[in-house]
Amino acid sequence: MSIPTPTNTTPTAATAATEAAKPSNFLRQIIQNDLDNGTYAQRRWAGSPGDAAHHAKGQPDPAKIRTRFPPEPNGYLHVGHAKSICINFGLARDYNGVCHLRFDDTNPEKEDVEYVNSIRDAIKWLGFDWNGSATAEPYQASDYFDFMYQAAEYLIGAGFAYVDEQTVEQMRVNRGDFGKPGVDSPFRSRTPAENLRIFREMRDGKHEDGSMVLRAKIDMASPNINMRDPAIYRIRRATHHNTGDTWCIYPMYTYAHPIEDALEQITHSLCTLEFEDQRPFYDWLLERLTEGGLLASPPPRQYEFSRLNLTYVITSKRKLAQLVYDHKVEGWDDPRMPTIVGLRRRGYTPAALQMFAERIGVTKSDSWIDYSTLEGCLREDLEAKAHRGFAVLNPVKLILTNWDDVMGAGHLEPCTQPALPHLPEGTEPPPPRHFTIGKEVWIEREDFEEVPPKGYKRLFPGNKVRLKGGYVIECTGCVKDIDGVITDVLATLVPDTKSGTPGSDLVKVKAAITWVGVANGVNAEVRMYDRLFLDAQPDAGGKDFIESLNPNSLKVVTAIVEPSLANALPDQKFQFERHGYFVADRVDHVTGSKPVFNLAVGLKDSWGK
Ligand code: ATP
Numbered sequence: 001m002s003i004p005t006p007t008n009t010t011p012t013a014a015t016a017a018t019e020a021a022k023p024s025n026f027l028r029q030i031i032q033n034d035l036d037n038g039t040y041a042q043r044r045w046a047g048s049p050g051d052a053a054h055h056a057k058g059q060p061d062p063a064k065i066r067t068r069f070p071p072e073p074n075g076y077l078h079v080g081h082a083k084s085i086c087i088n089f090g091l092a093r094d095y096n097g098v099c100h101l102r103f104d105d106t107n108p109e110k111e112d113v114e115y116v117n118s119i120r121d122a123i124k125w126l127g128f129d130w131n132g133s134a135t136a137e138p139y140q141a142s143d144y145f146d147f148m149y150q151a152a153e154y155l156i157g158a159g160f161a162y163v164d165e166q167t168v169e170q171m172r173v174n175r176g177d178f179g180k181p182g183v184d185s186p187f188r189s190r191t192p193a194e195n196l197r198i199f200r201e202m203r204d205g206k207h208e209d210g211s212m213v214l215r216a217k218i219d220m221a222s223p224n225i226n227m228r229d230p231a232i233y234r235i236r237r238a239t240h241h242n243t244g245d246t247w248c249i250y251p252m253y254t255y256a257h258p259i260e261d262a263l264e265q266i267t268h269s270l271c272t273l274e275f276e277d278q279r280p281f282y283d284w285l286l287e288r289l290t291e292g293g294l295l296a297s298p299p300p301r302q303y304e305f306s307r308l309n310l311t312y313v314i315t316s317k318r319k320l321a322q323l324v325y326d327h328k329v330e331g332w333d334d335p336r337m338p339t340i341v342g343l344r345r346r347g348y349t350p351a352a353l354q355m356f357a358e359r360i361g362v363t364k365s366d367s368w369i370d371y372s373t374l375e376g377c378l379r380e381d382l383e384a385k386a387h388r389g390f391a392v393l394n395p396v397k398l399i400l401t402n403w404d405d406v407m408g409a410g411h412l413e414p415c416t417q418p419a420l421p422h423l424p425e426g427t428e429p430p431p432p433r434h435f436t437i438g439k440e441v442w443i444e445r446e447d448f449e450e451v452p453p454k455g456y457k458r459l460f461p462g463n464k465v466r467l468k469g470g471y472v473i474e475c476t477g478c479v480k481d482i483d484g485v486i487t488d489v490l491a492t493l494v495p496d497t498k499s500g501t502p503g504s505d506l507v508k509v510k511a512a513i514t515w516v517g518v519a520n521g522v523n524a525e526v527r528m529y530d531r532l533f534l535d536a537q538p539d540a541g542g543k544d545f546i547e548s549l550n551p552n553s554l555k556v557v558t559a560i561v562e563p564s565l566a567n568a569l570p571d572q573k574f575q576f577e578r579h580g581y582f583v584a585d586r587v588d589h590v591t592g593s594k595p596v597f598n599l600a601v602g603l604k605d606s607w608g609k
């Protein structure tokens with residue numbers, strides 16, 4: 001196996017968002033300290049994960065630090081994982097290190113290639129690669145089962161582990177609680193030879209599932225309950241997707257995880273705060289195995305940061321799966337889902353998610369981040385990138401009654417508008433948008449009032465407005481059907497006021513409205529998404545989050561959009577002027593037939609009067 005070179009900082013979307021000054025945080029300080037003190041300077045790396053002897057044959061590790069992202073492939077990644085990805089891959093990138101992608105598959109579960117692939121895709125899409133290159137294979141924790149077994153035999157031989165045959169209930173009672181020290185198991189004083197014999201019988205399938213476990217022998221009186229002889233191996237007859245039926249005993253997560261980190265020469269093992277109580281065992285185990293010469297020294301260290309809690313959002317794979325399987329949403333990639341595939345389909349960009357991760361920072365205190373912080377990042381990213389377009393979401397027809405006289409019957413006048421209006425000086429603008437104006441145009445129903453409320457500046461009889469990028473028009477009235485519903489708004493064109501022509505601004509107006517010509521407007525399906533939950537903390541305190549589902553989280557409208565939007569490519573983002581940012585759907589959007597756009601995020605400033 002060749003030796004991976006550290007990820008370099010090629011200018012991907014991932015780096016773009018972080019080029020600005022990066023605020024320090026406690027993790028950066030820890031890493032900087034370790035680099036200054038040369039804590040890991042003597043480490044060697046043999047090009048692949050392995051034990052002490054394996055790495056001793058390697059060269060000095062070219063990666064200054066090694067971090068890892070270790071998902072369990074049991075669901076789709078969500079915005080909380082995005083935070084963890086940005087932290088782990090981002091730190092590796094910034095400190096000339098490497099971040100490993102490791103599938104934490106020590107639970108014998110059915111392989112779900114769907115999840116494995118979606119996790120790889122999500123990380124790549126966010127702009128990162130793993131194990132030192134974009135083409136490397138991710139690591140799999142189940143590849144380390146042999147070593148884990150050897151390490152368990154070592155612990156038994158050294159008097160650090162024993163086979164316990166107490167029932168689950170006896171073990172629970174004898175573990176004690178916060179106020180009460182635990183009680184030694186009657187099996188605790190077995191000799192190493194006896195333990196080794198029975199442990200091998202466990203491995204060889206001589207004992208029933210659940211009849212006994214291997215436990216670390218530490219301290220039943222420890223104030224930290226996790227140190228009261230935690231179970232490290234259990235019997236479980238289950239076929240594993242990677243190792244098949246080779247094993248009928250499987251390591252517990254708390255035992256497996258530190259070993260996985262150490263075999264991979266991880267320097268900084270970053271996890272969320274709920275693992276804080278596990279750290280003493282993490283350190284205890286790696287101390288035993290490094291002093292025994294099984295694992296390279298110095299061992300990795302675990303550091304905890306607070307998990308992301310986002311208002312109106314659920315970040316638990318299990319609960320998100322429930323939404324999918326109960327058909328509360330249309331799938332993992334429903335644009336209302338906080339999954340990475342859902343966010344992507346909603347119009348989120350890697351740069352926006354990177355910016356979000358930077359902005360919320362890394363701390364050790366649990367808090368809730370307001371959803372608007374995430375939306376703000378998307379707006380900020382799209383503002384300079386998303387091409388503009390006119391879309392009329394709730395159309396009513398406007399008839400220019402003097403068009404035939406002034407412009408000629410059937411005449412269509414070409415108009416243009418910039419695709420990106422506020423480019424920084426010296427930037428080459430993209431080609432402008434082209435569309436036409438004729439006798440009939442679509443306008444928003446709310447842009448006409450027969451009797452204007454106070455301060456209303458748009459169309460009402462006698463008032464002039466500009467059709468943005470077109471002409472100034474003067475409203476003359478409207479036509480209604482027998483139910484009193486307005487079918488047409490009537491106006492006259494004010495000649496010589498075409499946008500961009502000399503003297504066009506001599507006629508003053510107080511408002512400009514968006515519009516689409518009837519002759520070249522395109523019907524489009526527009527999906528107006530709102531938050532999925534009405535409750536800001538839908539699952540806090542064990543609440544039933546299904547109860548706070550927002551019944552109006554999706555409204556589908558048929559809109560009329562300008563012709564430039566008819567050829568939008570899936571995933572392409574736009575600003576529909578005055579309405580917000582939209583993305584051409586990646587699943588249902590078909591150019592040629594009716595295009596589909598998803599609302600990504602509204603505009604910050606609501607449309608004026
Ligand atoms: P879930 O409860 O959604 O299944 P998990 O923590 O069990 O999440 P894993 O696949 O084990 O999911 O997580 C991989 C990594 O992502 C872990 O290091 C975990 O700490 C991190 N992670 C998961 N959820 C969040 C979150 N909300 N904020 C930050 N990091 C998270």
Ligand code: MG
Pocket residue numbers: 072
């Ligand atoms: Mg988990």
